[in-house]
Amino acid sequence: MSEPIRLGEYPRMRRVDERKPPELRFSQRAIEELERIKKHYPNKRAAMLPALWIAQREYGGYLPPEALMEVAYRMGTSYAVVEGVATFYTMYNKRPVGRVMLEVCTNLTCSICGGYEILRYLEEKLGIRVGETTPDGQFTLMEVECLNDCGNAPVMQVGNRYYGNLTLEKIDALLEELKSSEEHTVVQLADTIVQCHLTESERQDIERALARAAQAEEA
């Protein structure tokens, strides 16, 4: 059985001074990507979700208030609007997360196929509770709603990949594999999502623009 839901829980965010000009951290690549994605829609506001994905990648896997400030600046809107959108969606992390985020499904099919066992086992093995990050910053454990791969229940998402038909042995092997990898799965996921938005010609365009910029800098 799952934990009682915490009613009215709201991610408390640090405030930033909106009067000060934001500190801009987007890379040239991020700026190029955002400019192109904005052109997919009749107005730039529609690029809000992709812009937040770009920010999540650029800020190392989560959205601190500074990231929301930068998105507001680049989208020409207010901090409040961006915060409103960012806090609505569960995949935008409002708090720092570990390098590897383990998202275990415990929804209906997974719950009757052992999803909670997987979750409890991971809690025990990592020594943390759901929603926490290991002290070394390697793993964050999350309980998520249906990932819609119920045919392979129980299922867990790690970054770009779904792992299905999980057993405790599979979890052991997977954790070893993830420990030895270097990838930041949360950043990787955000990057994949951004790349999925871009058409082939846009991606080539970006590479050319970046190459030009690099040449100009050398000269």
Next chain:
Amino acid sequence: MPERRVLFEHRDVPGIETLEVYEKHGGYSALRKALSMTRQQVIDEVKASGVRGRGGAGFPAWIKWNGIPKDESKPHYVLCNADEGEPGTFKDRELMMRLPHQVIEGMVIAGYATLAKVGYIYIRGEYTEPARVMRRAIDEAYRAGYLGKNILGSGVDFDLYIHMGAGSYECGEESAMMSSLMGERGQPRLKFPHAPLPTIAGLWDCPTLINNVETLSCVPAIIRNGGAWYASMGTEKSTGTKIFSVSGHVNRPGNYEVEMGTPLMELLELAGGVKGKLKAVIPGGSSVPILPADKCDVNLDYESLQAAGTMLGSGGFMVLNDTVCIVRFMRRTAAFYAHESCGKCTPCREGTRWMVKIFDRILAGGGRMEDIDLLLDICDQIDGRSYCGLGDAAAWPIRASIKHFRHEYEYFIQHGHSIVEAEGKAVAV
């Protein structure tokens, strides 16, 4: 009845996700044919097919197609709903992973028929694997001239963009999806008849055709073989085939495409039979009322399931055996809706949370007999009192579970533990 594969005809062909193999198996021939027909002829074929929305509502697709204004005073859009989030459903995932070009072909035909020059496919954020497959397929289609300007020399333009969600069940609802695509919180809007239909004022107040991945995937076969051919399958009112995502306590879970009207028990056999003793089936995703085993002698089509007190929904077919404690299972269902309620409408936002609190009280051993009626009362107060169907969907399963399994609730409240435990079985949840 065995499987009847129309959408899944070439699912198992190696490399079918590439353009080359898809074309070898008749891919994009429907698009060529559609471009040689008039727009109204295309819509008429969809009408003749009788195909109904596969996302869950079962609304006749052609009415949406035909409802798009026939003039171009405003830009038109096609929006493909690939925000598959209904617990128990995983058909769109497989359709996108295996047959991405079928989705694209359906969307281009829909764009041609409804005068749209731009299409969006809204894929949920978690679905990066299907999204990458779609990305590759769209890039291939652009290179081959199936997308972009002047498609196959016909003078028709159609651009297709992927838009990714960021984790919200609510965004699978069409008006919330439009809000989300326009860069807002994914909350629903006022609906017809209080507001215009999306076909008149959808994305950016322009005419928008919104169809599910599966509905659009039906289109190439309908155009290729004719609407009458499609309508010859299934029942009179529920035509064609339907993909059921079978999961839970069965031996071979997976997606099975069968003709509409196939007996439920045959689908169970296709999926390798039940593990253990059948207790109940949820035939259309978590939102539809539960069907106890003794009522499972029913055919799988919109009308028969409705007559049996449940719905076809999205085809998320969950099978529960007798180790499942209905009270705990329903607590998990209620918790899902409480988590996913977008917070816009009070009855749903507050009601779903109250239901979880009552369930938690029962599960903690502090339940009172009146709690059962209290749950029913809350269901009545949510049902039909929210902008979108999420509230209704939160109420229906709970209400049906009390109707069919009231004795389990009563036992739990009286004894403080589950009737399943009392029967000496391990509880699955």
